[in-house]
Each structure stands twice: as C-alpha cells, then as structure tokens.
Amino acid sequence: MRVQVLYDTEGNLIALSGTAVEEGQPGHRLIATDGHEVAEVEVPAGYVDSTLPDIFNQLRVEIHAGQPTLVARKPG
Template sequence: MRVQVLYDTEGNLIALSGTAVEEGQPAHQLLATDVGQEVAEVEVPPGYAGSTLPDIFNQLRVEIQAGQPTLVARKPG
C-alpha cells in the first residue's frame, strides 16, 4: 500500500493520504506550504499494510534512507 505523506524536517508526519483513486473520482495532492515541509509518496512497511490511515499516522514517521523518504516505526519516548 502506498500513501502520500506531508512531513517536517524531523520526519514527523503532518498529514497523510491514501493514494488509491477510484475511476471517475478526483485525485488530490498534499501540498507543503511551510518552509521545511516535504511531500512524498511512500510504501507502507509490510507489518503495517493492514493498518488504518490513523494508525499509520500515529505509529510511523519518515526517515531518509539511501536518499529516499521511507516510513519507519516511531522511536519510543
């Protein structure tokens, strides 16, 4: 499952959107409006593929790996 994420310089998710668009439905795009925000389309890690969007938002963060944004589990604390 792929999702679109809006995140800050520390990898914290600001917004999250599913990317599946049904035929005939308008597509939508998250926009970075503040300095330090980025938008990316990323794959949800396999262990979270069955999770709801709110669960993904609350349990994951963005980390840059090999120059690419990737969703990873939040660090405890």
C-alpha cells in the same frame, strides 16, 4: 500499499493520504509549505492492514539512500 505523506524536517508526519496519485491522472495531492516535504512512500509490510490513523500515529519518515521511507516511531 502506497500513501502520500506530508512531513517536517524531523520526519514527523503532518498529514497522510491513502490516495496514491498516478502521474497524469486526476486526483488530489498534498501540498508542502515552508519546512515541509511531500512524498509518496510504501507502507511497511507490518502496517499494511493498519488504518490510516494508526499509520499516522505509529510511523515517521526517515531518509534512506536519499529516499523518504516510513519507519516505526521510536518510543519515548
């Protein structure tokens, strides 16, 4: 499952959309403002059956090999 994420420079999710938008297709997109980024990312396999609020609360963004990736939040 792919989702759009809006995140800050520390990888904290600001907004999440379950609607992946194909290029050239109508739809909505999250818009980044100063200090934020938007990306379309794959939800990790262990969270595919989770609700969007659970994904928002349990995951964060990390950059791996130059690509944003959703990962579990570290406890603490």
